[in-house]
Amino acid sequence: MEQTLKKLGIEPLNAGTFDGSWSKVSSGTQISTSSPINGAELAKIATSTDEDYERVIAAASDCFKQWRTYPAPKRGDVVREIGDALRDNKQALGELVTIEMGKILPEGLGEVQEAIDIADFAVGLSRQLYGNTMHSERAQHRMYEQWHPLGNVGVITAFNFPVAVWAWNAMIAAVCGDTVVWKPSEVTPLCAIAVTKIVGEVAKHHGFPALFTLLTGDGPAIGQRMAADRRFPLISATGSCRMGRSVGETVAKRLGRSLLELGGNNAVIVLDDADLELVVRAVLFGAVGTAGQRCTTTRRLIVHNTVLDKVTKRLVEAYKQVPIGNPLESSTLMGPLVNEQAVKAYQQAVARVAAEGGEILYGGRLVEGAASSLYVMPTLVKANAGMDLLKEETFAPILYIVGVDSIEEAIAVQNGVDQGLSSAIFTSDLRKAERFLSHAGSDCGIANVNIGTSGAEIGGAFGGEKDTGGGREAGSDSWKAYMRRQTNTVNWGSDLPLAQGIKFG
Ligand code: NAD
Secondary structure, eight states, X not given: OHHHHHHTTOOSEEEOOBSXXXXXXXXXXXXXXXXXXXXXXXXXXEOOOHHHHHHHHHHHHHHHHHHTTSOHHHHHHHHHHHHHHHHHTHHHHHHHHHHHHOOOHHHHHHHHHHHHHHHHHHHHHTTOOOOOEEOOSSTXXXXXXXXXXXXXXXXXXXXXXXXXXXXXXXXXXXXXXXXXXXXXXXXXXXXXXXXXXXXXXXXXHTTOTTSEEEOOOXXXXXXXXXXXXXXXXXXXXXXXXHHHHHHHHHHHHTTOEEEEEOOOOEEEEEOTTOOHHHHHHHHHHHHHGGXXXXXXXXXXXXXXXXXXXXXXXXXXXXXXXXXXXXXXXXXXXXXXXXXXXXXXXXXXXXXXXXTTTOEEEEOOSBOTTOSSTTOBOOEEEEOOTTOGGGGSOOSSSEEEEEEESSHHHHHHHHHSSSEESEEEEEOSOHHHHHHHHSTTSOOSSEXXXXXXXXXXXXXXXXXXXXXXXXXXXXXXXXXXXXXXXXXXXXXXXXXXXXXXXXXXX
């Protein structure tokens, strides 16, 4: 662990504010971050003061005035170098993700790879920020639209993807000509400091030291302040529905824009003709991966009653084989939960199962003899669709299994929750698969066939409906959220005809 921190320039006490240079560590109150692997303190961070906040916004606003004039393909060159710098540091950064957040190393490395992938995507995008042209109804007139940079983009991120989510936003925003102010989760500030050190060097080398700035806090206060601050035309916030409701309301009050990526309550539907081999593998990764702490984690399994027993038995067997332990070790498939609060939420959910008419089939308790009290057993619950627990997102590896008699019932159960992030169906019947994908099927932002709910690629637009917030990040045309659209009409004739044939005067 120490070597990883050293490689990334993490000190015992770190500045948490970057405005193009790092603030003094003497300013601000200090927070401490520890590893869920063994509870050991990793480092201390001086949080951002009110003055730090103002300095960061001023530096980012100044930088924006220059950056927006820099041609988009050249902005792409800078982002390409950032992708290369992340490649050079992939191993150490992936290790830091594992050490600070607790996901297993292949997932930590995968997360950094996601940041590299989105940088590559953004480089190509820097030459493809296309607007449409339209045929004007007026002679000798040309109509078109163009996309302009927006300004400072405030990026508030969650603990569970402490590198990738910032990158989804920052790489796209940067090629769009925006500057990015990051407020990371107070649970994973070291990942943010390490990333800012790496990308800050590249940006400085090109003469834009305040392109990617950083503010850290010990709670929601800085994020709340950003949400209310008109100097952020866009706030992109990733986290719980509770947080999103607050940010959405505050930003809307000042008629700003928000891009919200919030909680999920994702379901996999298994029909009677499903390939059960695929089902078990996909559900295991979806429900147990990242110890159930992905926004796309599979939380509900909706199974046709004719195969319910078979699927349940195979899953119990598979769950027994999951090696739980130190996420840095290659044999481990599941690491710890991120903190005591997460363990408490897990225990509270488990305690409610019986009272709500469910039955624990596997797990439901802490791992005995583990290196810290944060290791929990992945848990399978025999459930019924009416249970309140099924409507909530408990950020832990608990999978509720529900039996149904038809695809219609399955879709109704799946859609019967407030969240609408990711969904999947397993079937060999093309008609049923298409039924699930149709307008009358899944109501989620992501709907898959014969693959699980988690592990999205960056090429698609990522996000969800309903209480998940409606935002879209990463690929496809998500970039449009980071720019402002301008419609232009040019009259190259010598008359002044009015639209709709109106005669005036
Ligand atoms: P969280 O809501 O506790 O915190 C997320 C971030 O918001 C942190 O930086 C926090 O400081 C900040 N914050 C909290 N309250 C705020 C407020 N009122 N105003 C402004 N900022 C505020 O979430 P978490 O526990 O870090 O992450 C887990 C949650 O994130 C889960 O619900 C998960 O589903 C969700 N998530 C969603 C996506 C997605 O893309 N949809 C991706 C990752 C995580």
